[in-house]
Amino acid sequence: MSEAQAVDAAVEQVTQEVKDVKLENGTAPGAVNGTANKAEGAISFKDAFKAFSKFGDPKSDGKTITLSQSDKWMKQAKVIDGKKITTTDTAIHFKKLKSLKLGIDDYQKFLDDLAKSKKVELDDIKKKLTSCGQPGVSSHVTKSPAAAAAVDRLTDTSKYTGSHRQRFDETGKGKGIAGRKDVVDASGYVSGYQHKDSYNKSH
Missing domain, CATH: 1.10.238.10 (EF-hand)
Known part of the structure; x- marks a missing residue:
């Protein structure tokens, strides 16, 4: 069998499989866009x-x-x-x-x-x-304005206090492990001191 004949045979097989699937689902082979007997997107x-x-x-x-x-x-x-x-x-x-x-x-x-x-x-x-689609697939999932506002409020890092505030930088980006673990600071400053390097050396 030549390469061209092999390709033709493969195409014919796929076409037949598609027809079989349509017949199995109760759709006429000559249906326009596969919607002759049922609503669009519907299955049996x-x-x-x-x-x-x-x-x-x-x-x-x-x-x-x-x-x-x-x-x-x-x-x-x-x-x-x-x-x-x-x-x-x-x-x-x-x-x-x-x-x-x-x-x-x-x-x-x-x-x-x-x-x-x-x-x-x-x-x-x-x-x-x-006509509702495959299991778990919903085309009408929208977040309500109230839910969106609640999520925005809870994820606004500028409103965090205490130790939670230490986990984010000024832009609200998380510091990763440095924000969760106490990293040993050998600079000589007291732990938690927030004005490091701000002393005016001209004194």
């Missing part, structure tokens, strides 16, 4: 369930999901918003199924029960769950 419910059922549990086979994993998924998808649906609601309905881990069929029953109880459309919940 089954794939999302599998991803979140493995989140934080490397030993999981992706077939069952715990309440904790479900809550993380719902928080990321903004299904749990602290108003309409809370973690208390999810705990009550999850435990109705009398199992610590739910398979995908039981999980659908849990969602159906939750939606009816809270008067929310099941399709809306599923839409959010399939």
Whole structure:
């Protein structure tokens, strides 16, 4: 096989793999930008369930999901918003199924029960769950102004006092180990004396 033929074969294999993945995710091969059958950025419910059922549990086979994993998924998808649906609601309905881990069929029953109880459309919940991205990835993480102000206040070294002040120079830069350890000073000055070399020698 020539080099050109080998390259063609490799390209054909990759193309076929991409088609297979699209078919597996329920996307038609001829779909424009891969969004023919679903919302942009969404994946199938089954794939999302599998991803979140493995989140934080490397030993999981992706077939069952715990309440904790479900809550993380719902928080990321903004299904749990602290108003309409809370973690208390999810705990009550999850435990109705009398199992610590739910398979995908039981999980659908849990969602159906939750939606009816809270008067929310099941399709809306599923839409959010399939379009929230990969586990742990949130595109809406913003620091509130109050939190930002608190962090700024706590990291302002000019307001530090006592021994903490000694750990930073005038610009607020940390002195490293010199600011944390008592380094022996053999200059003859008393420890802690801050006016070293300021004596006017003309006296």
